[in-house]
Amino acid sequence: MRIQRAVETGEGRMNRSLASWGLAIGILLGASAPARAAPPAAPVYEIEAIRYATIPGFPLSGLVAGADPSRKIDIAMIYWLVRGGGHVILVDSGFYRPQFFKTWTVKDFASPAEALGRLGVKPEEVTDVIITHMHWDHADGMDLFPKARIWLQKDEYVYYTGPAWQDAKSHGGVDPDDVLALVKANIAGRVSYVDGDDREILPGIRAYTGGKHTFASQYVTVPTVSGTVVLASDNMYLYENLDTHRPIAQTLDAASNLRAQDRMRTLASDPRLIVPGHDPAEFQRFPTVAPGVVAIR
Numbered sequence: 001m002r003i004q005r006a007v008e009t010g011e012g013r014m015n016r017s018l019a020s021w022g023l024a025i026g027i028l029l030g031a032s033a034p035a036r037a038a039p040p041a042a043p044v045y046e047i048e049a050i051r052y053a054t055i056p057g058f059p060l061s062g063l064v065a066g067a068d069p070s071r072k073i074d075i076a077m078i079y080w081l082v083r084g085g086g087h088v089i090l091v092d093s094g095f096y097r098p099q100f101f102k103t104w105t106v107k108d109f110a111s112p113a114e115a116l117g118r119l120g121v122k123p124e125e126v127t128d129v130i131i132t133h134m135h136w137d138h139a140d141g142m143d144l145f146p147k148a149r150i151w152l153q154k155d156e157y158v159y160y161t162g163p164a165w166q167d168a169k170s171h172g173g174v175d176p177d178d179v180l181a182l183v184k185a186n187i188a189g190r191v192s193y194v195d196g197d198d199r200e201i202l203p204g205i206r207a208y209t210g211g212k213h214t215f216a217s218q219y220v221t222v223p224t225v226s227g228t229v230v231l232a233s234d235n236m237y238l239y240e241n242l243d244t245h246r247p248i249a250q251t252l253d254a255a256s257n258l259r260a261q262d263r264m265r266t267l268a269s270d271p272r273l274i275v276p277g278h279d280p281a282e283f284q285r286f287p288t289v290a291p292g293v294v295a296i297r
């Protein structure tokens, strides 16, 4: 700053030559000097998809817009563990409360807290939980991780703790117990808002909006050794959404959802690194590293 100002004045020449001497010395010393100018590189993360339950016989037309209603699929219930740079992050948190077992047929269930044990991780070791959206099967487990900071879109927080409950039709899939757990976590100082699109929320990990699966659903990108992974969550239920360019069947804005899926292609280093929210094929496409767990790489 000081050098720049001096260059504009009459005494600039002297300062400029001092500056170039400094530059030359810097180049000479470069090999041994600490790289203080370079910002610390973002960590490279490891990601595992953890399948903690199955809901059998789900109609495909509830997942892919326009799909044949007679087609059924056993959907995988999934959350993702992201580790690197001292962070133990969950993207989504699964479900465990008893009411969901009354309304849904659930197979092969393990509590999301216990399922972490397949990778030797304890619930209290989780540092962060990124909630992609407030639906019960993604947000219900958020209070199983007592030390974690919870990240979600500010608009998602505001809407589902308030206006959504003014109308019987605007909170489908959101459980009151999860809203109360979220408010309690906020009162305890453990909630961080993500305020909008394309935000870095942890080193190298970015959040994007646009799928409109819920009022302000988000998805995240994560740098890995294989390149940038997109954890789409329910903004892309199945590979079929991406492969056939069909919006998810449950969205508040189908055009926005398709734009989000198109954008995921530009964000991911390779389309195979776009990871859907409920596709059982995810567990065939990536290598198994523990029972019901694959490494996204």
Ligand SMILES: [Zn+2]
Residues within 6 Å of the ligand: 135, 137, 138, 234, 277, 278
């Ligand atoms: Zn879901």
